[in-house]
Amino acid sequence: MKIKLIYPRWKKLDRQTEFNLPPHGPVVFAAALPDYTEVDFVDENMQSFSYDDPVDLVCISMMLTSQVKRGWEIADTYREMGIKVLFGGISTMLHAEETMLHADSVFMGEAEGHIEEVLDDFARGEMKKLYNFMNQQPDMELVGPARRNLYDRDLYYHKGVQMVDLFHASRGCKFNCYPCAVSFLGGRRFRARPFDRIAEELDTIDNNRLFVVDNTLAQDKEWTKELFRTMIPFKKNWCSHTISDDSEVLNLAAQAGSWYVYQAVFDTSDYIKERIKRYHDYGISVEGTILLGMDNQTEDDMKRLFDFLGEINLDLAEFTILTPFPETKAYDDMLKESRIFDHDWNHYTADRAVYQPRHVSPERLQELFEYAWESFYATETQEQKMFKLMMKVVEREMASGTYRKPRTDLMESSFGKFVDR
């Protein structure tokens, strides 16, 4: 059975450095497919494809809300040609009802242990409109290893330097963060992969730099410590979301190769200042993630926050505008108060106001957002700060003997496109 697995393109944030990372969801999904399937993966951010390629079933994997309209467009074209289309992934789950209008079938939940049922139905010509496995989370033993051999690897290099590979050791999240839909998508129960399976997957990844994409590494201290002990022998360097604020955990994280973390900076408290200092004490760099437009932020609060960022020695910062994604409390609150004025999912990119903020106009919020980027990177550009982070990891790799020189054959290429060095 020939499956074309498509990851639709989306418009990247204007302010972000354009780094294209190899997508994680599609290759984790592909690992759950039975052996009789032949998978052709297309990351549309990097590759084009022809609708005339021979295919039995099209699977569209979507992570972001800003991907869904493009995903629907692809599906509409295939379906006009009489080819069946199955949708899955995070943003499929967030936009399931609308996606069903463009799909032969929508898959809700996680694929492991369930996807064969769908393919059996497809083979019999009896594919259902909806497969709802939201209440049947798989045995974590069944997860992975992700099929990274499906990538066109050379596309994920910038001037000879390989991008990080994405990896996950757990699913679910017990926290209840205001702008986040993870508890809906992966459930509120923390679910860990077995350590032997984690080690097995780490061993398959031909990359010494990773992005550990677990929702947070602050859910279960004992598990997190064991995870880091499992990771130490692989000598990878990695970035991740928040890590537990515990000296033993942070010490093990550093030993396991924690390179930098994404840490939300949501106020100007000593707690935040100390939190960042403690990461630095263990040699872990910090990229602050700063969400603007929250209901408790006046213009003065945001300006104070921008000043504060200059005092806490962040290594990088990324600013976004609160975006009311479906299945979040932010969405519920905005909906109740009729504050969402833009329902075009292509605009849900987290860099534009699609709602009426509590204390400023949407236009003013947009200006403050632009100002935040400019002021943080006024004295040292994003590229310069990233270069410092890169040098840090290179030094570590040289010390541990894991450094890989940039690929000379890709020196004049950035994500598959020629660049003048």
Place this chain on the structure above:
Amino acid sequence: MKTDDKYVDRLYHFNGKWDMPGICGLKVVRKSGKTIVIATNLYDKNPGTSISRWSAQLATIICSELEIDPGELVFIERNPNIHSRLEFYAETFDIVEFDREGSHFANPVWKRISGDEVDELIA
């Protein structure tokens, strides 16, 4: 969430969006020809759909199971204070008004009311 909360007499289990099992707090007060139902969001104690997202369906099923005349229902959605540093987790109450199609509710519209107003309603 403690069930001895003055707005929560019991926990109520329901099937939410995509059949995901959900839990909310519930208080039902019958008074002067009205039945006031206060449904409380339990945030992280609720494994399924938030009541904001499921209010019409929830009101429908509560009326059916608790034998409440839909015409007498006053449905209040409560988001309790979880003592977060973020003020939008402060306690809020909304009266939710619906279109009625027989015994089913649809198209919720929320109207913010104060705790004092709720107390007056249920006194």
